[in-house]
Amino acid sequence: MQTLASRVNNTLLYASLVYLVVLVAAAAAAPLVAPFDPFTQDLGARFVAPGVEGHPLGTDDFGRDVASRLIYGARATLTVGFTAVGIALSLGLVIGLSAGLSEGLPDSALMLVMDAVLSFPTVLLAITVVTIFGYGLAQVMVAVGVIFTPVFARLVRAETLAVKREEYVEASRALGSPPLRTIRLHILPNVLPQIVVQASITFALAVVIEASLSFLGLGTQPPNPSWGLMLKDARNYLLRAPGLALYPGIAVALTVLSLNIIADWLSNRFSASARVQQRAYSRR
Amino acid sequence: MKVYMPTAAIVGVLTLFIAGTASAGGQEESRSRVLEVGIAGEPDTLDPQATSGTLTFQVLRNVYDTLVVPTEDGRIGPALATDWETSDDELRWTFTLREEVRFHNGSELSSQDVKATFERILAEGSGSPWKEEFSAIEEIRTPGPSEVVFELERPYAPLLSSLASGWGAILPRELIEEEHDFAADPVGTGPFRVTNWVRDNRIVLERHDQYWMEGAPQLDRVNVNIITEPSVQIQGLISGDLHVIDTVLPGDVDTVREADNARLYRQLTALVLVLAMNTDREPLDIPEVRKAINHAIDKEAVLDVAYTGGEVVGTFMDSQSPYYVDTTDMYPYDPDKAREMLEAVGIDDDTTLEIAVPQNYEFHVRAAEMYDEMLSEVGLDTEIRLVDWSTWISDVYRGSKYDLTVVGHTGKLDPDGRLNDGFDYTNWQDDEVDELIEEARRTSEFETRKELYTHVLEILGREVPFVYVGSPYLYVGLSEKVRGFEIDPTLDTYDFRGVSLE
Numbered sequence: 001m002q003t004l005a006s007r008v009n010n011t012l013l014y015a016s017l018v019y020l021v022v023l024v025a026a027a028a029a030a031p032l033v034a035p036f037d038p039f040t041q042d043l044g045a046r047f048v049a050p051g052v053e054g055h056p057l058g059t060d061d062f063g064r065d066v067a068s069r070l071i072y073g074a075r076a077t078l079t080v081g082f083t084a085v086g087i088a089l090s091l092g093l094v095i096g097l098s099a100g101l102s103e104g105l106p107d108s109a110l111m112l113v114m115d116a117v118l119s120f121p122t123v124l125l126a127i128t129v130v131t132i133f134g135y136g137l138a139q140v141m142v143a144v145g146v147i148f149t150p151v152f153a154r155l156v157r158a159e160t161l162a163v164k165r166e167e168y169v170e171a172s173r174a175l176g177s178p179p180l181r182t183i184r185l186h187i188l189p190n191v192l193p194q195i196v197v198q199a200s201i202t203f204a205l206a207v208v209i210e211a212s213l214s215f216l217g218l219g220t221q222p223p224n225p226s227w228g229l230m231l232k233d234a235r236n237y238l239l240r241a242p243g244l245a246l247y248p249g250i251a252v253a254l255t256v257l258s259l260n261i262i263a264d265w266l267s268n269r270f271s272a273s274a275r276v277q278q279r280a281y282s283r284r
Numbered sequence: 285m286k287v288y289m290p291t292a293a294i295v296g297v298l299t300l301f302i303a304g305t306a307s308a309g310g311q312e313e314s315r316s317r318v319l320e321v322g323i324a325g326e327p328d329t330l331d332p333q334a335t336s337g338t339l340t341f342q343v344l345r346n347v348y349d350t351l352v353v354p355t356e357d358g359r360i361g362p363a364l365a366t367d368w369e370t371s372d373d374e375l376r377w378t379f380t381l382r383e384e385v386r387f388h389n390g391s392e393l394s395s396q397d398v399k400a401t402f403e404r405i406l407a408e409g410s411g412s413p414w415k416e417e418f419s420a421i422e423e424i425r426t427p428g429p430s431e432v433v434f435e436l437e438r439p440y441a442p443l444l445s446s447l448a449s450g451w452g453a454i455l456p457r458e459l460i461e462e463e464h465d466f467a468a469d470p471v472g473t474g475p476f477r478v479t480n481w482v483r484d485n486r487i488v489l490e491r492h493d494q495y496w497m498e499g500a501p502q503l504d505r506v507n508v509n510i511i512t513e514p515s516v517q518i519q520g521l522i523s524g525d526l527h528v529i530d531t532v533l534p535g536d537v538d539t540v541r542e543a544d545n546a547r548l549y550r551q552l553t554a555l556v557l558v559l560a561m562n563t564d565r566e567p568l569d570i571p572e573v574r575k576a577i578n579h580a581i582d583k584e585a586v587l588d589v590a591y592t593g594g595e596v597v598g599t600f601m602d603s604q605s606p607y608y609v610d611t612t613d614m615y616p617y618d619p620d621k622a623r624e625m626l627e628a629v630g631i632d633d634d635t636t637l638e639i640a641v642p643q644n645y646e647f648h649v650r651a652a653e654m655y656d657e658m659l660s661e662v663g664l665d666t667e668i669r670l671v672d673w674s675t676w677i678s679d680v681y682r683g684s685k686y687d688l689t690v691v692g693h694t695g696k697l698d699p700d701g702r703l704n705d706g707f708d709y710t711n712w713q714d715d716e717v718d719e720l721i722e723e724a725r726r727t728s729e730f731e732t733r734k735e736l737y738t739h740v741l742e743i744l745g746r747e748v749p750f751v752y753v754g755s756p757y758l759y760v761g762l763s764e765k766v767r768g769f770e771i772d773p774t775l776d777t778y779d780f781r782g783v784s785l786e
Binding site for chain 2: 039040041043046061062131135217218221222223233236237238239240241
């Protein structure tokens with residue numbers, strides 16, 4: 001059983017990796033890969049069925065090629081994912097490290113702010129930020145980035161506090177190593193595994209939030225393609241052309257699923273290696 | 285996966301809804317005289333003087349009567365007033381009231397009620413959004429129980445149309461004096477009275493037995509069900525639980541048309557859909573550019589794809605209005621000509637115009653996507669910016685901070701309602717037009733007014749501060765059982781007086 005389960009897990013993992021690599025490659029090379037221009041309307045060819053007239057997934061209500069819009073839409077999704085995670089990670093790292101190393105008042109103050117951000121429901125906070133700063137993809141990226149900062153900050157702070165008290169760290173500080181060196185040599189390597197796992201989970205959440213905000217008309221601005229926006233438009237034609245809602249829906253679902261599978265695998269791997277290390281330590 | 289939540293919610297609501305109406309069924313026999321109507325939202329109030337919300341008037345149309353009503357040919361006909369005349373100086377309007385009209389509370393209609401009704405709107409601190417429309421009234425006199433005289437401080441022809449609109453509803457004097465809560469419990473002379481209002485669920489209208497019109501109403505009861513989700517309305521219609529639904533989305537038009545037990549009622553609305561241009565902004569200040577943009581837009585296609593069809597217009601008036609002037613042949617769809625005109629003016633690639641679109645109106649957003657594509661075809665770069673409705677009102681409509689914008693102008697019974705300030709936000713101004721509009725306001729004689737408005741509409745059609753796209757169709761989904769359903773011209777409210785069920 002064990003081997004069967006792990007074989008299934010491995011297959012899922014590889015499938016997820018392949019899907020994501022293909023997605024990133026397709027998004028990056030969209031002009032080369034997409035069969036049509038995603039903006040060109042052809043009012044003579046509305047709601048064309050998949051496979052007809054060279055449209056692999058058919059056309060939408062303006063006669064635009066659905067497959068091309070999906071590929072270009074991946075750009076919006078991935079850009080938001082990478083940027084938002086980048087923002088959340090960098091901000092979280094700086095805040096978490098400063099809080100963890102300083103302790104006392106600065107620590108309490110920083111964590112209070114983080115808790116305040118954390119206490120808002122994510123989508124509500126995203127809508128608020130976007131409503132204040134205007135609709136658009138850039139605003140969504142920043143909003144999602146800020147929303148997920150506390151998660152990273154807490155993670156980094158906790159690990160910093162733990163590592164800081166280890167004897168070897170105290171020893172190196174006693175020997176006069178500057179704080180930055182301590183961070184680089186001792187703290188960062190210890191937080192890295194958790195951060196990587198958290199980053200992939202956050203990426204998946206960012207994909208969903210981008211889709212939700214675009215669905216609400218607050219994210220990607222038409223006529224630019226985005227999966228959420230495609231879902232929104234398709235809603236009016238659910239009975240007539242269900243595919244229009246199905247394809248972007250599947251794209252969102254697969255992307256989130258793949259990212260979660262990879263996050264799962266990473267976290268298993270890191271905790272396993274941590275166990276091995278611990279065992280080796282206790283044996284000694 | 286979150287994105288699939290709405291679908292699950294729809295199914296949930298749908299199940300609940302079907303269960304709800306099925307259990308409310310009761311006896312089959314009495315059901316055949318109960319009309320089940322689905323409307324898209326809850327009225328904010330049932331006080332006709334307190335709101336401009338269309339849902340309120342959709343419900344109140346069958347609860348109240350007005351002195352006069354709009355007729356098929358776009359003119360004004362009798363209702364509670366059987367007859368009226370204006371003095372030569374246009375300052376005195378005398379209405380003769382219908383005899384033996386009874387309110388829902390049993391009291392008989394008299395000129396006192398009419399006086400009290402309009403004094404309620406005009407009262408200091410009434411806060412009615414319609415106060416301005418009646419502000420020309422200086423005094424209301426009641427020489428006899430069936431005669432009411434409006435004394436005006438200035439000639440104001442559009443008053444008659446205001447009296448024919450939903451907010452001209454006549455309320456009973458006694459209750460006005462008692463400060464009755466009309467917002468929750470309306471009392472009028474209409475064919476139905478409101479007996480129950482279950483918030484977010486339904487409004488129950490019972491037959492008014494003493495209604496003045498012979499043989500009306502034919503129904504015993506109308507249940508106005510509040511159903512915000514369009515697909516639930518469609519399903520309700522097809523399953524036979526609903527007889528009339530007010531929301532048929534573009535994608536569902538064919539579904540209803542092909543359904544065995546339902547049909548589609550189609551009527552042109554008085555809405556004029558436009559792509560408005562800010563004539564203060566370069567290069568839209570140049571008439572040639574505005575004309576080129578008019579040539580670049582395929583109006584018919586926009587109406588069909590973004591707005592479920594309609595009728596193209598060439599000027600700032602709906603085509604059904606008796607004042608309409610056909611100028612559609614001035615700027616026909618001709619992208620090549622548009623491109624040449626823009627090149628001649630010297631529009632280059634650096635010019636990017638922003639199309640501001642109210643984000644809550646999905647069909648305007650879709651129309652904007654088409655304009656964006658059509659204008660880029662003729663070499664004019666545009667960019668869509670979605671704004672929420674309140675921002676649109678404050679920045680675009682009131683503040684004129686935009687290049688291009690997409691919106692629809694609702695129909696008013698009187699042409700003055702559309703023309704007096706309807707194009708202010710384009711910053712287009714013409715002294716001759718201003719004078720003609722002012723003059724038309726001072727006369728109530730139809731032929732004179734028509735001549736004046738013809739002139740105005742010709743100038744507007746030539747100078748094009750807008751791309752006038754057209755009026756869209758209004759679709760109502762009807763059960764095959766419904767007979768005698770009508771929609772009031774221009775007001776677009778449903779008239780249930782002649783409705784019966786087979």
